[in-house]
Amino acid sequence: MSFNALLVEKNDAGETSTSIKQIEVADLPEADVLVDIQYSTVNYKDGLCLGPGGGLVREYPHVPGIDFSGTVAESSDPRYKPGDSVILTGWRVGEVWWGGYSQRARVKADWLVPLPDGLTTRQAMAVGTAGLTAMLAIMALIDHELKPDSGAVLVTGAAGGVGSVATALLHAMDFEVAAVTGRPETSDYLKSLGAATIVDRTDINETVKRPLEKETWAGCVDAVGGDMLARILGQLNYGASVAAVGLAGGSHLPATVIPFLLRGVNILGIDSVMQTYENRVRAWSLIAKHLPMEKLEDIIQPATLEDLPSLGKAILKGQVQGRVVVDVNA
Numbered sequence: 001m002s003f004n005a006l007l008v009e010k011n012d013a014g015e016t017s018t019s020i021k022q023i024e025v026a027d028l029p030e031a032d033v034l035v036d037i038q039y040s041t042v043n044y045k046d047g048l049c050l051g052p053g054g055g056l057v058r059e060y061p062h063v064p065g066i067d068f069s070g071t072v073a074e075s076s077d078p079r080y081k082p083g084d085s086v087i088l089t090g091w092r093v094g095e096v097w098w099g100g101y102s103q104r105a106r107v108k109a110d111w112l113v114p115l116p117d118g119l120t121t122r123q124a125m126a127v128g129t130a131g132l133t134a135m136l137a138i139m140a141l142i143d144h145e146l147k148p149d150s151g152a153v154l155v156t157g158a159a160g161g162v163g164s165v166a167t168a169l170l171h172a173m174d175f176e177v178a179a180v181t182g183r184p185e186t187s188d189y190l191k192s193l194g195a196a197t198i199v200d201r202t203d204i205n206e207t208v209k210r211p212l213e214k215e216t217w218a219g220c221v222d223a224v225g226g227d228m229l230a231r232i233l234g235q236l237n238y239g240a241s242v243a244a245v246g247l248a249g250g251s252h253l254p255a256t257v258i259p260f261l262l263r264g265v266n267i268l269g270i271d272s273v274m275q276t277y278e279n280r281v282r283a284w285s286l287i288a289k290h291l292p293m294e295k296l297e298d299i300i301q302p303a304t305l306e307d308l309p310s311l312g313k314a315i316l317k318g319q320v321q322g323r324v325v326v327d328v329n330a
Helices: 044-050 121-143 161-172 184-193 226-233 258-263 277-290 293-298 305-316
Strands: 003-010 016-023 033-041 067-075 085-089 104-107 112-114 153-155 177-181 197-200 217-222 236-244 266-269 300-303 323-327
Touching: 003 305, 016 305, 033 085, 033 121, 044 305, 067 104, 067 121, 085 121, 112 277, 121 161, 121 217, 121 236, 121 266, 121 277, 121 293, 121 323, 153 161, 161 177, 161 184, 161 217, 161 277, 161 323, 177 184, 184 197, 184 293, 217 226, 226 236, 236 258, 293 300, 300 305, 305 323
Parallel strands: 153 177, 153 217, 177 197, 217 236, 236 266, 300 323
Antiparallel strands: 003 016, 033 067, 033 104, 033 323, 067 085, 085 112
C-alpha cells in the first residue's frame, strides 16, 4: 500500500526541490521496526535539510524530519510490538536516514523510546528534539547542584523551540527564569510560559570587556553561543554552570579562562542526537511529569506536509515561534 512522503530531490545542477509523492514500504531503508507516523515537527536542522542540505544530507532523493511519533506497524525486535506508541529523535534520522516527513518510516529499534505515560504522540512532537534537549540541559544543571533556591536561571534564545520548552519546564520545576530575547513582541509570550524577568538581548550580547562581572545567574540554558555565551560566563555565580545547547549566535567563543579559574564555573555540552537510551527515557519521563500541558498547547503551531517547505525557510530566518506540530496524515 502506497503512502505520502515529502521528498527532497537534487538535479544535475545541484539544485534541490521538494514535493509530496506516493511511495511504497519497499522504498524505505531496511531496518527492524516499521512505524505508522502520526506527527513530526520542524527544527533548524529540518530547515537545512528541506533546502540545499547544509552538508547534512548525503544522498538524494531524501525524506527529512529528524523527529517523529506514532505507532509500531511491524517489528522484528522483541522490544516492540504492533500498536506500541513510540518516539524517535536524533540518531541522524532525517539527515542520513529517511525521516519523519512521511506517513511511514522504517528505523532501528535502538533509536526508539516508548511514549511515556501522560503524554500523547501529538504532545511528544510539540516537545520534540527541542524539548528533549531542553530537558537534558536542565538535568545536567541539576546534576551540577542547581536548585530552585539557587537564584535566577537564564535562558537565551528563549522564544525559540529549545528556549520555550526550557522556560516552561524550569518554571514548572520551581526555578526562577530570566528569559533573553531580541524580539520585544515575544515578552508576553515568554511571561505566559513562566519567565519572571525579560532580558533584552542587547544587554547581554556585547563582546566581553571585563572577564568577571557581578555574579547574577545561578545557571543558564544557552542556545546562542558566541559573544553571548562568553559574556554569560563572567556573570555566573560561583560554581554555577551553563548548559550549551546551540550556536544561533555563532560557533566562536571569545572568552577567557578567568571565570573558570576564579569562580569555578562550568560549560556543560548538551548533545541530544547520540544520547543513551537511559538518558532519553529519564528525560521523557521528567517531561511527562513536569511540563504543563496547557502551556504546551498554547505554543503549538499546527502544520501539514504541504506547509513544510515554507516553514523550513521560516525557521532558518528565526521566524518560527513556539513549536510546530506536523500532522503527516492531514
